[in-house]
Amino acid sequence: MSFILKRCSIREFKDIAIEPEKITALLQAAMQAPSAKNQQPWEFIVIDDKSILLELSKTSAGSWPLKTATCAIIPMIMPSELSPHFRVQDLSAATENILLEATNQGLGSVWIGIYPLEDRLSHVENTLRICGDAHPFSIIALGYPLKEKAVLTRFDAKRVHYNKWGE
Amino acid sequence: MSFILKRCSIREFKDIAIEPEKITALLQAAMQAPSAKNQQPWEFIVIDDKSILLELSKTSAGSWPLKTATCAIIPMIMPSELSPHFRVQDLSAATENILLEATNQGLGSVWIGIYPLEDRLSHVENTLRICGDAHPFSIIALGYPLKEKAVLTRFDAKRVHYNKWGE
Numbered sequence: 001m002s003f004i005l006k007r008c009s010i011r012e013f014k015d016i017a018i019e020p021e022k023i024t025a026l027l028q029a030a031m032q033a034p035s036a037k038n039q040q041p042w043e044f045i046v047i048d049d050k051s052i053l054l055e056l057s058k059t060s061a062g063s064w065p066l067k068t069a070t071c072a073i074i075p076m077i078m079p080s081e082l083s084p085h086f087r088v089q090d091l092s093a094a095t096e097n098i099l100l101e102a103t104n105q106g107l108g109s110v111w112i113g114i115y116p117l118e119d120r121l122s123h124v125e126n127t128l129r130i131c132g133d134a135h136p137f138s139i140i141a142l143g144y145p146l147k148e149k150a151v152l153t154r155f156d157a158k159r160v161h162y163n164k165w166g167e
Numbered sequence: 168m169s170f171i172l173k174r175c176s177i178r179e180f181k182d183i184a185i186e187p188e189k190i191t192a193l194l195q196a197a198m199q200a201p202s203a204k205n206q207q208p209w210e211f212i213v214i215d216d217k218s219i220l221l222e223l224s225k226t227s228a229g230s231w232p233l234k235t236a237t238c239a240i241i242p243m244i245m246p247s248e249l250s251p252h253f254r255v256q257d258l259s260a261a262t263e264n265i266l267l268e269a270t271n272q273g274l275g276s277v278w279i280g281i282y283p284l285e286d287r288l289s290h291v292e293n294t295l296r297i298c299g300d301a302h303p304f305s306i307i308a309l310g311y312p313l314k315e316k317a318v319l320t321r322f323d324a325k326r327v328h329y330n331k332w333g334e
Contacts, residue, residue, distance in 0.1 A: 002271055004196045004264055029171045031321045034266065034278050043326045052330060076332075086280050089305075092259030093278075097171055099201065100267065104169055111201050111260075113253050130332045138256075154198045159210045163219060165243075165297045 003103040006151055010108025011065035013143025017048075018071050022105045026073060026142075029101035033093035036086035042094055045074040045128065045136075052127065056139060059123045065110050069141035073098055074124070077115055077137040088115070091137040098140050108145035114138050170270040173318055177275025178232035180310025184215075185238050189272045193240060193309075196268035200260035203253035209261055212241040212295065212303075219294065223306060226290045232277050236308035240265055241291070244282055244304040255282070258304040265307050275312035281305050 027044055035041065047053055048071045057066035066072060075098075077091050095111055102109040114120045115137045124136040194211055202208065214220055215238045224233035233239060242265075244258050262278055269276040281287045282304045291303040 002196070002268065004268055004271075005199050007199065007201070009201060027327055028320070028322045029169070031323060031326065032172050032174065033263065034174070034176060036280055040321065043328065045328045045330070045332060047330055049330045083280075085283060088255050089259040089262075089280065092256040093263040095256075096200065096260040096263045097267075100264075101169065101171055104171075113203055113250075113256065116252060128332050134332070153195070154207065155195045156198060159198065160194055161210065161212045163212075163214055163216045165212060165295050165301070 003100055005153070007100055007103040008149050008151060009110040010145045010149060011110050011141070012146040013065070013068040013070060013108060014146055016070065016144045018107060018142060018144070022107065023071065025105055026098050026101050029097040030073070030075065030094040033090065033097045035090035035093070036083035039080045039082040039087070039090065041078045041080040041087045041090055043076040043078060043134065045076065047072040047074065055127045056124065059114070059139065060112065060120050063112050063139070065112070065141040066139065068143065068146070070143040072142060073140045075137045076134050079133045095138050095140060102142060106144070107142055110141050112139040112141060170267055172320070174266055174270040175316050175318060176277040177312045177316060178277050178308070179313035180232070180235045180237060180275060181313055183237065183311045185274060185309060185311070189274065190238065192272055193265045193268050196264040197240070197242065197261040200257065200264045202257035202260070203250035206247040206249040206254070206257065208245045208247040208254045208257055210243040210245060210301065212243065214239040214241065222294045223291065226281070226306065227279065227287050230279050230306070232279070232308040233306065235310065235313070237310040239309060240307045242304045243301045246300045262305050262307060269309060273311070274309055277308050279306040279308060
């Protein structure tokens, strides 16, 4: 089974640091994502400072996994004039690549949505003193999973249509 | 090397049909994507009718790969009240999963952006007689690659920051 089918959200982590070469693999995967006109409208912040992770865990109701995460990656959405309407899609592909490579590396992860919600953006931007045209797009909490989690298959044949829409 | 690093856009395809079990694998990968509050705001149209593929190749300047594609998948973005602001991100993760599983299956693929551009939406919706609240999100052209393509590594260490933004 490919790691695409094994990926699931992991929200509790062991107190074991992630090897630096694994973080590099996650960042390589992120930057290998496709982007509209190859604009690559992204930068990345790696957070392994526990006090910052704790502050970021207050961003939203779903941010509590950052309390036990040993690391987080924040993809930043950057200005681009090449194809601005597709920047969110580009950043989403990069985020998904990080989640999948984490699974491939034996790590757990969960995607915490930030952009475009104003209250979440301002909490993260205040915490990291981000200003200007760059914005935090998401936070990916990372770590070794506290528990194994059974994989749920979400495939639903009723959602597939052939050569036409409907029925 | 994981297939995440091997994926690249393929725009010319051999005239060889894709096995149905490979299409199923792509759809399984798509529906295994994460989504906000697990809302799964997606359905999928599989197109293997050559006359429809040809008509869809006129959608945008970048849609010509559909002329030689033997198949295309159109993820549809569906209404959802759970977390509507994150539907584009959910659909992007599903699209990226299809591209990656295609690479894993030895297939070539390219992501053709549709949503939210009005002219592209109306061409696809007119071609497939789509109306109402469901919209085509992207078109993924698929097929066996006409040529091998060298993998370009896009990793750039200058785009990585640690525990703070800037410098």
